[in-house]
Amino acid sequence: MNQKTKTAPAPSDAPAETLSLQVYHTIRDRIFRGEWLPGTRLTLRSLAADLGTSVQPVRDAIGKLTVERVLILRPNYSVQIPEIDRAMMDEIFAVRNILEAEAARRCVSSMSSADIDELEEAILATRRVYWVESEILNRVATIQQVPRLLAQRCGSVTLGDQIINLRARTAPYYAAALARNDDGQDREFVVFTIRIQDEFIAAMRRRDELAAAEIRKVDLYTFQHYIYRLLGIGD
Known part of the structure; x- marks a missing residue:
């Protein structure tokens, strides 16, 4: 870049x-x-x-x-930096989604109310990635702040390190995807993502471990296929 x-x-x-x-x-x-x-x-x-x-x-x-x-x-x-490889991406995303769901589950009990406020601010910042033109580097960094917080606050160094490692491996794919113009084709994706994110924060605030983990998986799966579409590698 x-x-x-x-x-x-x-x-x-x-x-x-x-x-x-x-x-x-x-x-x-x-x-x-x-x-x-x-x-x-x-x-x-x-x-x-x-x-x-x-x-x-x-x-x-x-x-x-x-x-x-x-x-x-x-x-x-x-x-x-590894090239785009669909099979490898499928593997990385599958493992990462499981680990981040577990981190979300753990964060329900380990995060304070102030931590959840910080997490919500990070999530709200990601929404501007879809609507506001900015440097790709800044867009990727903004998206990565949410999993960084989950990794840091989940109470497990091992789990947190694995999440950061897998996020580092997927970051170049994000950069490549976000550098491409989607021409506003994904309005439905953005609307759905906003709703899922709101449900995730609500689950965190009511301290519902199962809901937080499952909603996080849905959010990650949806974003994964958004990235795939931008990269032109299909479902």
Whole structure:
């Protein structure tokens, strides 16, 4: 994508393990927010220069991200954002939808009223993605804030990490899809999504675990097929 997020240089005296972890989180977050489209190739040296660090912590971070299948190793010290692959997308979305439903169920009891207010604000912000023209990077970041909150507040580090990982893997697909003009063809989708989101917040406020989990799955499934339609890969 054209817009870059410039990152402050990491402290040169930071321990190697700490620096590598910082670089890992920075790169993953940029992928998570949809900065790079499917198929984008990145070199270790360009990433190191962009992050203001040496190649070694970038190499360590890339190694972790390839194990997590967020990136693919390529020849000549480069890596690639995975291409659009329908079978892989089906697999990722299926697992992610189950995990986010479980996170929603857990959040019913772990979130305070103030947390739910924050979640509602994040959900309301996603609606502007469909009506207001903005940078694709900002649109993806806005959509990703809702699952980020569910991951952070669900009370399970393991579950939260898995959600963030799968969201990072789907973010490039979101960026590619939202870069395409839907010509207002999905008004019914938007209306349905708004209703489902309202029902989700209502379930959270009345502390209904089962309803919150099931409604979250419906919302995710609907959005998944909206993305598929924009990408032209069908149902």
